[in-house]
Amino acid sequence: MSKNNTIIEIKGLNHWYGNFHVLKEINLETRRSSCVVICGPSGSGKSTLLRCINGLEVFKEGDVIINGKSVSQCFHNHKELYKLRSKFGMVFQHFELYPHMRVLDNITLAPRRVLCLSKNEAEKSAMALLEKVGILEQAYKYPANLSGGQQQRVAIARALAMNPDILLFDEPTSALDPEMIRDVLKVMADLAKEGMTMLVVTHEMGFANAVADEIVFMEEGNIIEHDDAVTFFKCPKSNRAVEFVDRILVHI
Amino acid sequence: MLNYTFDWSVIWRHPYGGWLLEGILITIQLSILAWGIALFLGVIIASLRNLPQKWVKAVAAAYVETFRNIPLLVQLFFWYFAAPELLPYSARQWLYQNIEPTTLSYYTAIISLSLFTSSRIAEHARSGFSSIPKGQYLAAFSTGLNTLQVYRYVIIPYTIRVFIPPLTTEFVTIFKNSALAMTLGVTETTFMSQRIDSYTFHGLEATIGAMVIYLLISLSVSGLMGFVERFLYIPGLIRKR
Ligand SMILES: Nc1ncnc2c1ncn2[C@@H]1O[C@H](COP(=O)(O)OP(=O)(O)O)[C@@H](O)[C@H]1O
Ligand SMILES: [Mg+2]
Numbered sequence: 001m002s003k004n005n006t007i008i009e010i011k012g013l014n015h016w017y018g019n020f021h022v023l024k025e026i027n028l029e030t031r032r033s034s035c036v037v038i039c040g041p042s043g044s045g046k047s048t049l050l051r052c053i054n055g056l057e058v059f060k061e062g063d064v065i066i067n068g069k070s071v072s073q074c075f076h077n078h079k080e081l082y083k084l085r086s087k088f089g090m091v092f093q094h095f096e097l098y099p100h101m102r103v104l105d106n107i108t109l110a111p112r113r114v115l116c117l118s119k120n121e122a123e124k125s126a127m128a129l130l131e132k133v134g135i136l137e138q139a140y141k142y143p144a145n146l147s148g149g150q151q152q153r154v155a156i157a158r159a160l161a162m163n164p165d166i167l168l169f170d171e172p173t174s175a176l177d178p179e180m181i182r183d184v185l186k187v188m189a190d191l192a193k194e195g196m197t198m199l200v201v202t203h204e205m206g207f208a209n210a211v212a213d214e215i216v217f218m219e220e221g222n223i224i225e226h227d228d229a230v231t232f233f234k235c236p237k238s239n240r241a242v243e244f245v246d247r248i249l250v251h252i
Numbered sequence: 253m254l255n256y257t258f259d260w261s262v263i264w265r266h267p268y269g270g271w272l273l274e275g276i277l278i279t280i281q282l283s284i285l286a287w288g289i290a291l292f293l294g295v296i297i298a299s300l301r302n303l304p305q306k307w308v309k310a311v312a313a314a315y316v317e318t319f320r321n322i323p324l325l326v327q328l329f330f331w332y333f334a335a336p337e338l339l340p341y342s343a344r345q346w347l348y349q350n351i352e353p354t355t356l357s358y359y360t361a362i363i364s365l366s367l368f369t370s371s372r373i374a375e376h377a378r379s380g381f382s383s384i385p386k387g388q389y390l391a392a393f394s395t396g397l398n399t400l401q402v403y404r405y406v407i408i409p410y411t412i413r414v415f416i417p418p419l420t421t422e423f424v425t426i427f428k429n430s431a432l433a434m435t436l437g438v439t440e441t442t443f444m445s446q447r448i449d450s451y452t453f454h455g456l457e458a459t460i461g462a463m464v465i466y467l468l469i470s471l472s473v474s475g476l477m478g479f480v481e482r483f484l485y486i487p488g489l490i491r492k493r
Binding site: 051054056078082083085086087088089090092094096097098099100109110113114142143144145155158159162168 | 385387388390391392393394395396397398399401405406409410413486487488489
């Protein structure tokens, strides 16, 4: 039964950049519809881990199984790799909207070119997504004319437009002004409530406490601690995690 | 200078007006052809510098540094006077017997201008490519687009916008640089103005005429490209002039 409920299974994942061992023997299982927060000091390999999971990074050792399908098997077959990536939505620290496209075109690009939806269909569902993230009125603007919080919500809509099984967030609020962080976190919390499977790299411990089901703490390419959220905050096992959370909470 | 009487009609009177007109046409032809070739070569060289293979990078870098750092006039002389000497005797004979001297100097000018300008365009293209944040590739690939689509819909349209302003500058520069082709006897605008001088002794008018022509061409090109830039304008990418 537990096997059936597993959507991501990371098995003995290792990755190197040159001689630098960036991910060390990572093992992690994620249940469908759960929200997992990944935290840890900068440089600990969090972003790299996300990129390995959706096949943006061709990792060197081990495997990632998504819905029973091996990611490393896709490395030899570009078509399969593109298909695998399209099952994920990814949201970045710096939004990475395409600056030369209007908001609507940013969202419809992949549905039209990858899923081959008609312009009409794609735009209709894009408008629905924009409404969902609360910025319908920005549809015909260019990204540069939007605030950071609005841009990040467009990025979330763009990720959702592909109807993904899993959403990956890489520090989605780190580049935002405090008053905008709330709007973005609200959208993310709603998605979690709807049952979206989410992996969220973030230092927003408030969000982690309120929304996350599980917390993963990473350091120097290792997973130091992996708990359900309640345990992690009430009685973390590792001193490093305690120190880290304290530092962050004091900082907030 | 005291008793100099101006005769501005040397600019349009038969046959001088015709010479000047022919000069303008050759200037324009030369510039557009050389610019087209330079754009093509420049973008290829810049792409080669983006490849992972070290030796390819090194060759492309050497190309850029060579053509960018030697004065254009010296390059013109090299291709016209020196390069043919490096050919085997029979090839040289064939060249001089089968190709008209005027044609030869015309094409030599085009080659020199193209190579010189391509090295500069390659530099602009390279900085255009490298100005694209890595996250743009990640974002595009993460949605499942294939490599071709990522370049076609995201990377290239982005690059073009970054790339157009310096390209305009190079286009204007190549028009001005094309005047050096007169040293090889190419009958472009400057050459023709000097020729009018030697026939009429009214070099003052002829030269001023040439100056006005260059000024007008340069300003029109800038104006036209300004229009293109406004057309491609995107907030946050190209500054509206
Ligand atoms: N493309 C890359 N090439 C080489 N080193 C990289 C690359 N990406 C990340 N790194 C290095 O790998 C380590 C982990 O990076 P990253 O996964 O971005 O950490 P985090 O997201 O936890 O801050 C860092 O030391 C970083 O410098
Ligand atoms: Mg990171």
